[in-house]
Amino acid sequence: MNRTEDxxxxxxxxxxxxxxxxxxxxxxxxxxxxxxxAGLTGPTAGxxxxxxxVNLISVPADWAYDMLLFCQRNPKPCPVLDxxxxxxxxxxxxxxxxxxxxxxxxxxxxxxxxxxxPTDVRAHWRDDLVSFLIGCSFTFExxxxxxxxxxxxxxxxxxxxxxxxxxxxxxxxxxxGPMVVSMRPVPPQHLSAAIRESSLLPAVxxxxxxxxDPSTLGIEDLGRPDFGDPVDLHxxxxxxxxxxxxxxxxxxxxxxxxxxLTHAPGQMFLTDARDQQYRVA
Amino acid sequence: MNRTEDxxxxxxxxxxxxxxxxxxxxxxxxxxxxxxxAGLTGPTAGxxxxxxxVNLISVPADWAYDMLLFCQRNPKPCPVLDxxxxxxxxxxxxxxxxxxxxxxxxxxxxxxxxxxxPTDVRAHWRDDLVSFLIGCSFTFExxxxxxxxxxxxxxxxxxxxxxxxxxxxxxxxxxxGPMVVSMRPVPPQHLSAAIRESSLLPAVxxxxxxxxDPSTLGIEDLGRPDFGDPVDLHxxxxxxxxxxxxxxxxxxxxxxxxxxLTHAPGQMFLTDARDQQYRVA
Numbered sequence: 001m002n003r004t005e006d007x008x009x010x011x012x013x014x015x016x017x018x019x020x021x022x023x024x025x026x027x028x029x030x031x032x033x034x035x036x037x038a039g040l041t042g043p044t045a046g047x048x049x050x051x052x053x054v055n056l057i058s059v060p061a062d063w064a065y066d067m068l069l070f071c072q073r074n075p076k077p078c079p080v081l082d083x084x085x086x087x088x089x090x091x092x093x094x095x096x097x098x099x100x101x102x103x104x105x106x107x108x109x110x111x112x113x114x115x116x117x118p119t120d121v122r123a124h125w126r127d128d129l130v131s132f133l134i135g136c137s138f139t140f141e142x143x144x145x146x147x148x149x150x151x152x153x154x155x156x157x158x159x160x161x162x163x164x165x166x167x168x169x170x171x172x173x174x175x176x177g178p179m180v181v182s183m184r185p186v187p188p189q190h191l192s193a194a195i196r197e198s199s200l201l202p203a204v205x206x207x208x209x210x211x212x213d214p215s216t217l218g219i220e221d222l223g224r225p226d227f228g229d230p231v232d233l234h235x236x237x238x239x240x241x242x243x244x245x246x247x248x249x250x251x252x253x254x255x256x257x258x259x260x261l262t263h264a265p266g267q268m269f270l271t272d273a274r275d276q277q278y279r280v281a
Numbered sequence: 282m283n284r285t286e287d288x289x290x291x292x293x294x295x296x297x298x299x300x301x302x303x304x305x306x307x308x309x310x311x312x313x314x315x316x317x318x319a320g321l322t323g324p325t326a327g328x329x330x331x332x333x334x335v336n337l338i339s340v341p342a343d344w345a346y347d348m349l350l351f352c353q354r355n356p357k358p359c360p361v362l363d364x365x366x367x368x369x370x371x372x373x374x375x376x377x378x379x380x381x382x383x384x385x386x387x388x389x390x391x392x393x394x395x396x397x398x399p400t401d402v403r404a405h406w407r408d409d410l411v412s413f414l415i416g417c418s419f420t421f422e423x424x425x426x427x428x429x430x431x432x433x434x435x436x437x438x439x440x441x442x443x444x445x446x447x448x449x450x451x452x453x454x455x456x457x458g459p460m461v462v463s464m465r466p467v468p469p470q471h472l473s474a475a476i477r478e479s480s481l482l483p484a485v486x487x488x489x490x491x492x493x494d495p496s497t498l499g500i501e502d503l504g505r506p507d508f509g510d511p512v513d514l515h516x517x518x519x520x521x522x523x524x525x526x527x528x529x530x531x532x533x534x535x536x537x538x539x540x541x542l543t544h545a546p547g548q549m550f551l552t553d554a555r556d557q558q559y560r561v562a
Contacts, residue, residue, distance in 0.1 A: 064346060065345060065346040065349065068346065068349050068350060068353065069349065069364055072349065072353070072361055072364055073364070080353055083350055083353055083354070092451075170373075196562055199561045199562040200561060200562055202483050202484075202561050203483075206561060207561070207562075280480045280481060280483050280487060280488070280561060281477055281480040281481050281488075281562070
């Protein structure tokens, strides 16, 4: 994803709307989904503020056990918030929503290869699909902000940088792949709050998986993320790494199931749940 | 389970050892498993103190997806700490352990009916079994005690009382059943700590599902638990209810899979994990 995509644009009109647009922040989740269903597209950071956004991955029922087990075994990058019944585009997290149409943009995968990025997947839908809704770091960024922790990529108007690591997830059946992490530079005096606040949200990645030297994770250059945008560190900032919901997409690339649908990075599904609901204390 | 079973007894010698026996508290998990493998049996409360005990349920692979989804959809009663590979009696939570022999006592279920309670299930084992290790309230009782919250059933030398409720779990495929809860009377001045401390342990049932009037859960008489022992409330004690790891056994009874293995209530599997590891903050 490059910087020019960091806007909400209507496909039909190609009219850019900045991400921090106050109208988008104030939309209800229902209103946001209705607009996305009608063709609005773009990153969802800040949309319907306070409501929980989630990663989507849909796989054929034949692969659903392996995917659910993969998530259970790797809860930091893959915290599952809901799993649909086979073939159903409905979720308890957003009654009335349709997972086939209500995201701004999707990715379609065949044999681990990205083949399409439509704004609607009704033409690709299969009656044997099981959809996994996975927690997203947008939820804990709200908690960081509330605790006074600066969030550099938000300050800099960028998408969070994400990296494939050299750490392999614990495999499950046919599904394997590297852990993907997101990185946020944290000033040392805020590190304790950043760890505490995210740890209290275990359903949305929980506490960091690593703090400090990127090479521990096999990351060679923070300036060249695999997904998202590079972000500028202030002097003394410590790079802090959290498990990332793009991990299932990396697993799809590595494990090559015959078919999968996902959200496009940064263009999440808006649920009716509130971020606060996932806080354990 | 009745009070006379609340002892550790060697089947061959029928020599009772009280639960709070200081030797059992100080055993390592490896030592405890070795003794159970050799035939020692009885409730495990207090054994290898500080180490995480878990509920066991094993079902045929054909039922594993439904069981894993049932747990995902009902995380308060069924928090999954590990799932084995198909046919394997090994778990990452206790390297070298054998799930077929290392528990004090098992239950064998056919078509939802309890058919045997052996101390070893090698004769019942099948190569298509998938085993689920599910968090146990013993872990948060440690945290309650550390926080100065009195735990009445421990004070009274009894097993915790457990109740089937009128609340149905969210079903998953062929698996359905009522939520089972454990109840601990909490003095009002300790209620805040009890909720906070257990909430910080979401992997082992987390915070309570209900506080106060038992009839809200369809429980008619606290003095007649469905499992475990009745416990005496002090004046002003508030009954507090947590999701209970016996819920999967209730689901087996309700859903009648052709075959299942579980631990016997109160006779848990001792892992090498430390209770502290599951605390999120």
